Amino acid sequence: MAAATTISQYSRYNAKVARNRATSEPVWIRWALIGISLAFLTLFLFIPLAAVFTEALRKGFETYIAALVEPDALSAIQLTLVAAAIAVPLNLVFGVAAAWAIAKFEFKGKSILITLIDLPFAVSPVIAGLIYVLIFGLQGWFGEWLSDHDFKVIFAIPGIVLATIFVTFPFIARELIPLMQAQGKEEEEAGLVLGASGWQIFWKVTLPNIKWGLLYGVILTNARAMGEFGAVSVVSGHIRGLTNTMPLHVEILYNEYNYAAAFAVASLLAFLALVTLALKSFIEWQTARSAQINEASADE
Amino acid sequence: MSIEIRNVTKNFGSFSALNNVSLDVPSGELVALLGPSGCGKTTLLRIIAGLESPDGGNILFHGNDATERDVRERQVGFVFQHYALFRHMTVFENVAFGLRVRPRATRPSNDEIKRRVHELLELVQLDWLADRYPPQLSGGQRQRIALARALAVEPRVLLLDEPFGALDAKVRKDLRRWLRRLHDELHITSVFVTHDQEEALEVADRIVVMNHGNVEQIGSPQEVYDNPASPFVYKFLGNVNLFHSRVTAGRANIGEIELQLDDHHEAQDSPAFAYVRPHDIEILKERTGEPSFEAVVSYVHAIGPLVRLELERADHTELVEAELTRERFKELDIAEGARVFVQPRNVRVFLDPASTS
Numbered sequence: 279m280a281a282a283t284t285i286s287q288y289s290r291y292n293a294k295v296a297r298n299r300a301t302s303e304p305v306w307i308r309w310a311l312i313g314i315s316l317a318f319l320t321l322f323l324f325i326p327l328a329a330v331f332t333e334a335l336r337k338g339f340e341t342y343i344a345a346l347v348e349p350d351a352l353s354a355i356q357l358t359l360v361a362a363a364i365a366v367p368l369n370l371v372f373g374v375a376a377a378w379a380i381a382k383f384e385f386k387g388k389s390i391l392i393t394l395i396d397l398p399f400a401v402s403p404v405i406a407g408l409i410y411v412l413i414f415g416l417q418g419w420f421g422e423w424l425s426d427h428d429f430k431v432i433f434a435i436p437g438i439v440l441a442t443i444f445v446t447f448p449f450i451a452r453e454l455i456p457l458m459q460a461q462g463k464e465e466e467e468a469g470l471v472l473g474a475s476g477w478q479i480f481w482k483v484t485l486p487n488i489k490w491g492l493l494y495g496v497i498l499t500n501a502r503a504m505g506e507f508g509a510v511s512v513v514s515g516h517i518r519g520l521t522n523t524m525p526l527h528v529e530i531l532y533n534e535y536n537y538a539a540a541f542a543v544a545s546l547l548a549f550l551a552l553v554t555l556a557l558k559s560f561i562e563w564q565t566a567r568s569a570q571i572n573e574a575s576a577d578e
Numbered sequence: 579m580s581i582e583i584r585n586v587t588k589n590f591g592s593f594s595a596l597n598n599v600s601l602d603v604p605s606g607e608l609v610a611l612l613g614p615s616g617c618g619k620t621t622l623l624r625i626i627a628g629l630e631s632p633d634g635g636n637i638l639f640h641g642n643d644a645t646e647r648d649v650r651e652r653q654v655g656f657v658f659q660h661y662a663l664f665r666h667m668t669v670f671e672n673v674a675f676g677l678r679v680r681p682r683a684t685r686p687s688n689d690e691i692k693r694r695v696h697e698l699l700e701l702v703q704l705d706w707l708a709d710r711y712p713p714q715l716s717g718g719q720r721q722r723i724a725l726a727r728a729l730a731v732e733p734r735v736l737l738l739d740e741p742f743g744a745l746d747a748k749v750r751k752d753l754r755r756w757l758r759r760l761h762d763e764l765h766i767t768s769v770f771v772t773h774d775q776e777e778a779l780e781v782a783d784r785i786v787v788m789n790h791g792n793v794e795q796i797g798s799p800q801e802v803y804d805n806p807a808s809p810f811v812y813k814f815l816g817n818v819n820l821f822h823s824r825v826t827a828g829r830a831n832i833g834e835i836e837l838q839l840d841d842h843h844e845a846q847d848s849p850a851f852a853y854v855r856p857h858d859i860e861i862l863k864e865r866t867g868e869p870s871f872e873a874v875v876s877y878v879h880a881i882g883p884l885v886r887l888e889l890e891r892a893d894h895t896e897l898v899e900a901e902l903t904r905e906r907f908k909e910l911d912i913a914e915g916a917r918v919f920v921q922p923r924n925v926r927v928f929l930d931p932a933s934t935s
Contacts, residue, residue, distance in 0.1 A: 464662035467629055470649050471656040472676035472731055482679070486666040 330548050333541035345531075345539035346546060353519045354527035354543070357438065361510075361523060362503040365442040369499050373450025374492070378484070380451075381458030382466065395451050398444055406444050407512025410437055433515030438523065441509035446502045450495035457491040458484075490565040494558065501554040505547060579640045579734040579767050580605040581626060586635035588621055588791075595621040596632070597791035603784075605640075606765045608758070610772055610782035614814070618791040619771045620659075620739055626769065627737050628652050639735070655728030655766075657738040661720045663712035669723050670708040673698055676731035698726040701760075718749040725757075729764075738770035742777060754781050775815045779803060787811050809928045812853045819859065819898050821852040823927060830927045833893055835869035839927055849930040852922075859900035860921040861887065861910060870921040873898060875914050880907070889920060 302308070335342055345351060376395060380388060398406065412418050414431035424431060431437045465487065469479040485492075507525040514521045516530065524547050531540035581603040588596040595618045603609050611619040624630040626637060628649035636645045644652060664672050671678075673695045677686055686694065699705040702722040712720055721741065728736060741757065742750045758781050761768055772778050778785050779799040787794040787802060787810075795807040806812040813820075821832045828843040829836055832852050842850070862870060876897070877888035885907040889898040898920060902910075912918060 464658050464660060465664055468656070468658060468662040468664070468727075469675070469679075471627060471629070471654060472679065472727070473650045474675070474679040475650075478679045482675070483664055486664075 327548060330541055330545050333537060334545040336541075337538045341538050342542045342545075345542035348539070350519045350522065351527060351539070351543055354522045354524050355546070357435065357522065358504050358524040360435070361439050361442045362500055364439050365446055365503045366496060366500050368443055369447050369450055370492075370496060372447060373454060373495060373499075374488075376451040377454035377458050377488075380455050381461075382463045392455075395448050398446075398448050403441075403445050403506065403508030404512055407441050407509040410440055410444075410509075410513050414440075432513050433517065433521060435521065437513035438510050438521060441513045442503050442506055445506050445509050446499045449499040449502065450492065453491050453495035453498070454488055457488055461487055490561055490568065494561050494565070497554055497558050497561065501551060504550055581735060581767065581769070582636075582638040582641070583622070583626070584636045584638065586622070586625060586632045586637070588618070588625065588630065588632050594791050596625070598635070599788075599791070599793055600635075601786055601793060601796055603767060603769055605767055607783045608761045608768045608770070608781065609784045609786060610770055610778035611786050611788060612772055612775060612778040612814070613788035613794075615773055617788040619773075619788050622788075623737050623739055623769060623771050626735070627654050627656050629656075653731070653734045655731065655733030655736045657721075657724045657728050657736075657741055659740040659743055661712075661724040663720055663724060663727070665712050667711070668708065669699070669704070669710050669712070669715070670695055672712065672723060673727045673730050675727065694730065698730055701729070702726045716749075717745050718753055721745065721753060725760075729766075733766070736766050736768040738768065740772060741770055742772070742774075750777075757781060779815070787814060789814075806853075806926065809851060809853065812926060812928075817856050817899060817901075819854045819856060819896075819922075821854070821896060821922075823850045823852040824848065825850045825927060825929060830925070832922070832925075833871045833891060833895065835871055835922075837869065837925055837927075842927065842929060845929060850927050851930060853926045853928070854922040854924065856886070856899045856901040857884075858923045858925075859889075859898060860923060861889075861900055861902065861906075861912070862919040862921055863910060863912070865919050866921075868921050870919040873918055873920045875912055875916045875918060878914055880904075889918070891920075 303311075334345075346355075376391065379385070380392060411432055413420060414424060414437065415421050416425060416432075418432075429436075431440070465483050466479050469483045474482065505525060506523075507529075510523055511526055511529075514523065514526055516522060516526060518530070522530065524543055528540050528544045528547070531537075531543065583599060583601050583603075586596055586599045587594070597618075599618070599622060611622060613619045621630060625632050628644075628647065632645065636643055638644060639647075639652070664675065667675070674691050677691045677694065680686075696705060696708070699708055702725060704719060704722055704726070707715065707719060707723070712723070715723065725738075725741075742753055745753065754777055770781075782799060784796065785799055785802050786796050789810050795802050795811045797805075802811060803815050806815060812818055823830045823832045824847055825831075825839070825842045825845040826847050827845065828839050828841070830839055830842075830850060830852060831837075837852075842848075860870075872892035873889040874892070875887055876890045879886040879888075883904065885902045885904060887900045887902065889900060891898060900920070910918075
């Protein structure tokens with residue numbers, strides 16, 4: 279009840295402010311700002327997106343479907359999904375563990391760990407791919423040992439998975455660290471005093487408190503895992519039907535002047551991105567709502 | 579269950595939070611750890627609970643060493659300063675948590691849990707809130723739910739960290755009387771931390787006054803208020819007037835008056851501090867046989883049951899604060915600027931530690 283009154287009070291207040299001449303910008307400035315942002319969005323985001331779908335369907339719906347069910351395309355879709363399916367859960371576990379350690383414990387080297395988590399953001403994806411080539415490639419540190427044991431990392435699926443994990447691992451940890459730091463550790467301590475084990479505290483206390491942040495992190499990780507080009511391109515070797523992910527497949531088709539097929543696969547990627555965005559806004563709306571309830575009740 | 583704390587020390591880096599602290603909490607008592615912020619009281623409470631481990635010393639529960647015992651095995655109930663209720667669980671689930679997480683062998687049945695939780699919610703008079711979520715409750719309600727949750731596991735010791743710190747004055751007063759009654763009903767050994775002397779004096783059976791990681795005094799509220807063991811305790815428990823004085827062979831000089839003391843017989847012209855509570859300052863219009871000094875009333879504050887006077891000594895050395903009843907104030911019939919005689923009673927004299935050491 280308290281929550282509802284506070285929120286409605288604020289929205290009434292905002293409406294008043296918007297109508298008040300004294301506190302708002304002149305009309306022409308407002309329209310100019312809105313116009314510029316809209317023009318920018320149309321030019322750089324909306325037109326390319328629309329172009330992807332029009333180009334994809336230019337030669338008819340049948341060509342479109344054919345481009346997607348062709349064996350090489352299917353294999354690219356499958357590889358993309360496999361890489362994401364391995365990278366996302368691994369980064370989920372790593373991200374939660376790292377955020378937990380950083381937010382709830384004091385230890386030496388904590389700031390080094392925080393910096394290391396940001397490393398994939400700072401390093402160019404191409405460099406990330408090259409690192410793996412240097413380590414696991416034929417002339418690399420473990421190259422000889424790996425070829426002796428007949429295990430391929432570079433120009434094979436393991437390399438693609440490794441590169442994907444590397445570029446996506448900051449997302450979940452970055453999302454959770456500030457959240458968990460803000461929540462503090464009192465609730466966990468309360469669970470401990472009440473006799474709960476570490477696992478019980480994690481499942482019953484910590485996880486429900488971070489679930490929206492965690493889901494948000496997972497969605498971002500997934501989006502990047504499916505869309506990653508640079509790092510994967512270096513380690514993949516572009517073997518059709520074997521080591522091509524969707525972004526790489528699009529590039530190959532484009533270079534072969536097969537525009538309709540290239541745009542068809544690209545439209546699938548764009549569609550996945552749109553779904554991800556929709557999920558993301560839904561989660562943002564949910565988090566904002568629960569934050570608002572908490573805030574309103576804390577105010578009273 | 580009794581708690582004994584033996585020579586406990588705790589440092590955070592170079593900061594000494596607890597400095598060789600020893601104290602006993604007898605079974606069934608309600609004890610207050612009282613002190614200013616940063617005095618180590620919360621650290622001591624967390625060490626008793628097992629949420630921190632001491633650098634040295636021992637904690638004994640019922641005579642058995644519990645220093646190394648895991649938090650979960652200590653059977654303590656802990657009420658956190660900001661309650662730490664599980665925000666995504668209903669009030670019912672919050673209280674049931676301690677029972678639900680038990681291993682299957684000792685976990686009560688669902689019906690039993692339900693019965694026990696409702697019993698506890700009735701005890702804290704909030705049964706009607708069982709389906710609400712913590713963010714929907716007021717501060718006082720959250721406090722009582724936190725208490726019910728702590729009691730659900732049938733703790734042998736109840737520990738409360740600033741239990742009324744985050745509440746407004748009215749709710750605070752009601753809740754502390756309620757806590758006192760609850761304790762009289764349950765008789766569970768309880769320790770609570772507070773920085774509010776009024777709260778400690780009203781609620782506790784025994785007060786432990788702490789400062790800078792040391793125990794300054796342990797005693798009943800009456801003892802610590804009437805016979806403070808140190809200048810710190812004197813100053814911390816209520817308002818006080820401080821007079822600079824010199825002590826020679828059991829006699830103290832404050833301005834022109836001389837007081838016979840019970841102690842300090844061996845002192846020879848030692849600098850000392852004399853403390854008098856404002857309500858122990860007698861105001862007279864005429865000089866009597868008793869030792870008194872002259873002063874001018876500089877300020878009168880007459881709101882509430884007591885009248886507060888600020889007096890300036892005739893030798894302009896110190897300001898004196900006095901508290902009178904309204905009746906006495908009327909009887910005296912004085913106003914700002916009046917010349918009066920001040921007669922301190924119950925003076926406590928402490929030698930200046932800088933000069934004795």
